[in-house]
Amino acid sequence: MKVALLGCGVVGSQVIRLMAEQADDLAARIGAPLELAGVAVRRLGRKREVDVDPALLTTDAEALVTREDVDIVVEVIGGIEPARSLIVAALSKGKSVVTANKALLAEDGSTLHEAARAGGGDLYFEASVAGAIPLLRPLRESLAGDHVNRVLGIVNGTTNYILDKMDSSGASFNDALEEAQALGYAEADPTADVEGFDAAAKAAILAGLAFHSRVTAEQVHREGITEITATDVASAKAMGYVIKLLAICARSDDGQSVGVRVHPAMIPRTHPLAGVREAYNAVFVEAESAGQLMFYGAGAGGAPTASAVLGDLVAVARNRLAGARGPEESTYASLSVHPMGETVTRCHVALDVADKPGVLARVAEEFARHDVSIQTVRQEGHGDDAQLVIVSHRATDAALTATMEGLRKLDIVRAVASVMRVEGDE
Amino acid sequence: MKVALLGCGVVGSQVIRLMAEQADDLAARIGAPLELAGVAVRRLGRKREVDVDPALLTTDAEALVTREDVDIVVEVIGGIEPARSLIVAALSKGKSVVTANKALLAEDGSTLHEAARAGGGDLYFEASVAGAIPLLRPLRESLAGDHVNRVLGIVNGTTNYILDKMDSSGASFNDALEEAQALGYAEADPTADVEGFDAAAKAAILAGLAFHSRVTAEQVHREGITEITATDVASAKAMGYVIKLLAICARSDDGQSVGVRVHPAMIPRTHPLAGVREAYNAVFVEAESAGQLMFYGAGAGGAPTASAVLGDLVAVARNRLAGARGPEESTYASLSVHPMGETVTRCHVALDVADKPGVLARVAEEFARHDVSIQTVRQEGHGDDAQLVIVSHRATDAALTATMEGLRKLDIVRAVASVMRVEGDE
Structure with missing residues (x-):
């Protein structure tokens, strides 16, 4: 089973390391060995976090994803282009794709799903939301016989780290952000995190799966955390609340539409999400029969995200060996998204x-x-x-x-x- | 897609209700309607919690599970026999089986898995551990590319309810048990719960999946909670601990064997499992790359268990339609179970x-x-x-x-x- 990897950054290098270290286990679980067919990178000479056979490196990603011998493409470069063209090219050739690309899925997931359907391969994306936490597979499969009413979660580790610091130390937003940047929890340009874009993309993906509908990032009401002051945090604390940046996907009372939003909110300190500290993620799912479920774990980082990628890799490899496909996109309910x-x-x-x-x-x-x-x-x-x-x-x-x-x-x-x-x- | 149901008790009646109420959703998600082909019960005349067409009821379970037109058998009668013979008969005829039967899976799972392999159908059992909490599918699939080191969880709601009452009110074991019985959380004969048999069966199933090995209930070290006194609970409390009945499956330090045990233990009040109240279940999974994950929800009850059954039902029905099979039992690691x-x-x-x-x-x-x-x-x-x-x-x-x-x-x-x-x- 030959795997082409697009991207060799924080996540990609962990995927390479784990594919090598766990080669025997992966082969036993799949029923055939996984072989790295090539790694597409932007520049060849760069020093990498992992040893890669230089013969595998290429800057020609397009040629790699359409190579005859490649069965599965793993995309961890992120962003809209060239990721979209590469994924579509691979899927159109009948290959299966594993991606962690939340921005692309939330902006134009339908193009990818349609390419997968036409090509007959799988499109798996567990790593796109909440890192290592198994969340999409439970929503897509375990709860397939239930009726989800609400998904409520902390899906961005950076903002949770910042808000947690503000809560525990009384720090201002700027001081907490600087600390998060110094520790590598926040990027030099933190916009995608602190303005809620990252969480909004994840909310769109979660809403689509939970409600069997199509939801895009632009339909998500989005507010970030930059306006939150130390006084807001202290005032919430005094009332027994804590402020968290929440992604909330909820059915309307009449069940005919859904609201999807990302904004800071006060939640009671007794709520299980209130205890989610530092850069951890946690997601509450409320379903009619199952009741309240919570999923908790590391929402980001190279190894946790690579764990989710490899789980998907094993699944799509098993499917290919069996000549089968995993569940397709399910959008039959076609619920509309109501305004905020x-x-x-x-x-x-x-x-x-x-x-x-x-x-x-x-x-x-x-x-x-x-x-x-x-x-x-x-x-x-x-x-x-x-x-x-x-x-x-x-x-x-x-x-x-x-x-x-x-x-x-x-x-x-x-x-x-x-x-x-x-x-x-x- | 025709479904035969074995058992029409607390779980079975919820399965019937949900199959009827969510018929359209289930059909859309599967790609074909589910039809109830028959319901095997012990006595025909009994009053039931749900309306069932009397023409569907039968006391001849064996004839039902081998009927030509039946595609999928759902077993929710529990216990070893006749459940085992019926499941094996169905699997041998190439039908797929969804079961919630932890006792049977933990005692003789290999017989069932072998029958599934031979017959070519699926054997799914998400509902057997931790009710509605999606736990087995994440272990079996999402973490298939990771290396699980430990599973630590509260998997029996009855004992958690009793210990939580003892902790919050200072009640004795007997008083807390009586309260649990009055509220329907504990059975008239509470042995299976309070002596840890139920949790031990679940621990065996979890260990088998987590470590890709075969583990049976008799290999699980088991201690119940009947000896725990109000003084033990108070003393733990004074030290910042709480007593929980834990199921623990852990790799040995050298990775060559596993320990599987169920016993009461003190855990720090700051541990996320310490906050699991009443009859809720929660399971911690520690994997090498994913880190610490927690799954939380209702561990028992008719509707939550039926939610897990229906999720499996959708999955095996999709597989049958696609002419495919879900992942088989994975026991390649064959780790031995070391003594306590x-x-x-x-x-x-x-x-x-x-x-x-x-x-x-x-x-x-x-x-x-x-x-x-x-x-x-x-x-x-x-x-x-x-x-x-x-x-x-x-x-x-x-x-x-x-x-x-x-x-x-x-x-x-x-x-x-x-x-x-x-x-x-x-």
């Missing part, structure tokens, strides 16, 4: 107000005007420093947003100090 | 001692004599009520057992108040 405004959520808001009679009544009236009911109100401080901290009951995001706009216009409200969605309870 | 004495663990012991000079020295000498080193010692109380609480470093279970025997013989030791293994840290 229709999503039902809750909201925590801190208002700097004047401490005088009638203030609470005016504020409460504004909530009522938008049909948002209040769960708890707490006043902190008094006189000029009075702050009202309010947590709402469930309402549409549009109603909550309109309420916030209304509050900002009230003369008794000096400032809206912080607004944050609340998830994971009620 | 060779297992490396740690130990917590509380000794009632006389409070006089030289006592600690004599006790420490006894540990040293067996090459067991001490991690912490704490003396509680004094005078006649002095108690030494000792936690050892890692040592073989044989050495720890010999140390305990030696301590019991010391004249300065009035009594060994409690002995408990410690897992999940160091």
